[in-house]
Amino acid sequence: MLVKALVFAPSAWPGIEPTTLALTAATCPWTVDVTPVTAKVTAGHGGHRRSHLDTCWHHAVMHGGVRVVPVAPAGRTWGRWRVMRLALVLLWLLAAAISWWTAPRKQTYEQARSDVAAGRVTAYQWGDSWATGSPRPWFGVSGLRASGTLGPLFAWRTPDGRVHWTDTDYFDEVTTTGAVDPASYSGPGAEGIAQDLRARGLEHRAGEVHPMGVAVAGIGLALAAVFLGVIVAGPAPVLGTRWFWFWLVYTAPYGLGMLFWLSRDRPWSRPVAPAAVAGDRERRDRGILGLCLGIFAMILTSLLLLMLHEVLGDRWAPMPDA
Template sequence: MATRHSSAQAVAEGERTDKRRELLIMNEGSPGAPAERTWRWWPALRLALVLLWLLAAMTTWWTAPRQQGYEQARADAAAGRITAYQWGDRWDASSPPRWFDTPALHSSGTLGPLFAWRTPDGRRHWTDTDRFDQVTITDTVDNGSYSGPGAIGVAQDLRASGLEHRAGALHLPTPVVIWAGLVLAAISVGVVVAGPAPVRGTRWFWFWLISITPYGLGLLYWWAREHPWSTSATPAGHVNRRDRGILGLGLGILASILISLVLLALHTALGDRWAPQPGT
């Protein structure tokens, strides 16, 4: 009995020693520090985050503004199929959006010539009202407030259908995208900043790469390459070879340029239906 009791005490003491050593390593911020109760949840959490990213990405793609003909705009206005609309003269599409933003439509004063609208299925469309076949001008609207006859024709249809009060900004993300972005940002930044030290790159490396890379693609790269809390992810002596912050900044900028070129090529090859790019 005494021997068994002594063995139990030795095992318990060894476990306490290992626990103290584990806590010491974690407090020092060593990459790959074991946290058995936590890292087991990482595969499930990573899968959930990927699915959430896919939901936000697909919603953003579905609601991205797509160019339509002038007659389609007038037909939707006349039929009352417009749930919201906005006038403008240029798209803010100078650079890829961060995360799940959509290009914004800006106006310099007069209403038009660009007209954007949303239909009941949640999709957004836009047209250039300077490109029309014919339009009949009446005195039902203030003609001087609009950029030209095409814009006046659309405005007349909006008034006739009782849709004038539905004017508003269309570039704001949908609630699904807003909440998905907040959850992804909170969890990802929280893990990078306050979690165990990353294995493959420093905290600054992942912070810059996640923040700068468009469409949240930096998140996907982080989830695929990094393994927080995994005891087997770090080979011996790997600590000093982690990717540094300046590399993350450079890769983020390079990714922005390359993604812009790829999207432009896809837009040219596939058209606005599959690769919408307002303003190009």
């Protein structure tokens, strides 16, 4: 059923009180719910052709100042989207929580050797630097990059699912026994941990220390795909153009742009502000603004995380590549 919405200028019907007026009582089954600010055309009963509504629409327009406001489709579409929007937010929270829990946290060299000796290493990885320059998905974490010898960075995962790392170039004391080939490691610190791994029978646990990385990346891709599908095939955005939301959502880090889109534009929901009067210049945020806001959000988020890392430390704001 086609439904049109009207917003009448208060000057059109001065002194009017909230009531219900029939536009054309004899020929039109549609009525107008009138308040001093808004008026909405609703169906009196079904089975009438669109021409009836057009007649009523024309009749309403002839009475003065009209604004057209997009209205949510009835019932099911709005209900389904409300559930989907909640599901998207919950998925975002899940991915963010997993990413925070499994983010690499720096530990001392002694703690690394203690966990190895106690068998609290479910997986480990060697590297010489963090891959800070590579592009990351919304919830991606820095990965270790290795070239040449093993070390000096050593990352390991404990049974609680958390990931830790240490720089084996910094240690208090280590004794090498020749149990491993020194030429394969970056220094005596790395050699000492390798000896402990062999002595504890954990050498075979070398591998990926982020087992949830694929799942978290999959959630990020699913969120991005849903957003892209809605922005391309869904109703036109109310408060910004499609290009505005595209650039903002895909440029802002950690999916923050998508949260902003869900809270501000809300596809298939009722409008938060009336559209412009016919003839007025359309005021919607443009693509260049979305790109600039996304870049600004990226810079601001990086600075904020760096500040939190300095104040709270790795426990609450882990940044292995800081």
